[in-house]
Amino acid sequence: MMNGKTGPFLTALACAFAVSGCTPASDPSVAGPPAQAAPQTLTVERGDLASVLVVPGTVVDRPEYALAAPKAGTLSLGNTSPDEPVTAGGSPVVRVGDVPLTAPHDGIVADLPAAEGTRVGRGATAAVIRHGGLAVQLQVPAEQAYRVATAPTSAKTTIDGGPGGLECTLAGTVAGPEDTAQDPADSAAPYSALCLLSLDTEAVPGLTARVGLQLETREDVLTLPLSAVSGRQGSGEVAVLSADGTVERRPVGLGVSDGTLIEITEGLAEGDEVTVAAPGFE
Incomplete structure (x- = not known):
């Protein structure tokens, strides 16, 4: 039996329990599930x-490069013979059909791999020229080959520890008379080339370099x-x-x-x- 003193105490205690039992469900300090953030x-x-691709290279001295046939046709050597000097933009070294091929820089004819009258394919080596100066030998890494979907149009190079911003002329590596030019879009092999420097360029063969290949432009x-x-x-x-x-x-x-x-x-x-x-x- 409740006496007069315990009755009010128990009533208050019951009210306290009732309040505390309801508090957690309505307490704003208790966090609900986080909202999903909107994607950036x-x-x-x-x-x-x-599209400019920068690739590593190495300076080489008087390398040999290919004058490639721009189209399929019959090779005409004219009066050209091995060891004959050639000048930049001078007389044609050879002809493929009606297209004359000239050397981009001074040098000498190192080889004529096909005989007069040979039918050569597009991209085949019509003549081999030994450059009269330095060049940068380059190769596009396999993981970047997708960027060379078409042949580069021009290039500049910077020699590590040497001159920078040098214009250079891209020249292909030597292929046989029946071979076609390397097509990096269809070939598993990385794109490789020579970047021919002007004859007055001064550098030490073996130095590393970086070559910027101008690929394509889109507007x-x-x-x-x-x-x-x-x-x-x-x-x-x-x-x-x-x-x-x-x-x-x-x-x-x-x-x-x-x-x-x-x-x-x-x-x-x-x-x-x-x-x-x-x-x-x-």
Whole structure:
């Protein structure tokens, strides 16, 4: 039996338990499940791309290089013979069909691998010239070969510990008369070449160098950072943010790259939103 003193105490205690039992469900300090963060996105924009690939090289002295046939045709040697001097832009060294081939720099004829009247294929070595000065021998690493989809148009080189910003002339390596020119888009072999320096260039053979290959230029094209695209040569995939906030994978066509941005040839429109991270790397 409750006495007069315990009755009010028990009543208060019951009220306290009732309040404490309800408090956790309505306590704002207790966190619920975290909300999913929205993906970071960027906008597809238009811009110009100048595809320049920088590759390592080594300075070499008086290397031999190929004058390649620009098309299939019949080889005409004229009066050219081995060990004959040639001058830059001078008389034709040989002809393939109706196309004359001249030396880009002074040198000598090192070899004529095919006889007069031989039918040669496009890219075959029509004559071998020994350069009269220095050159940089280069090779594009296999992991960068996708960027050399077409032959480079020009090049500049910087010799480590030597002169920099030097214009140089790209020349092919020597191939047989029935061989075709190296096509890096179809070949598993890395692209290799010689970058012929002017005859007054001073450097020590064996020095390392860096060669910037001018590949292609594109004006007013759709671009995205490489980090937002899966795939690198011809086709790839991006993650597109839809109007309802969902993310969908979408195939895209890919063009040239400058090593930071890549051209989008199809699959997206200017203003589309894609995730910063490529599909599979979100």
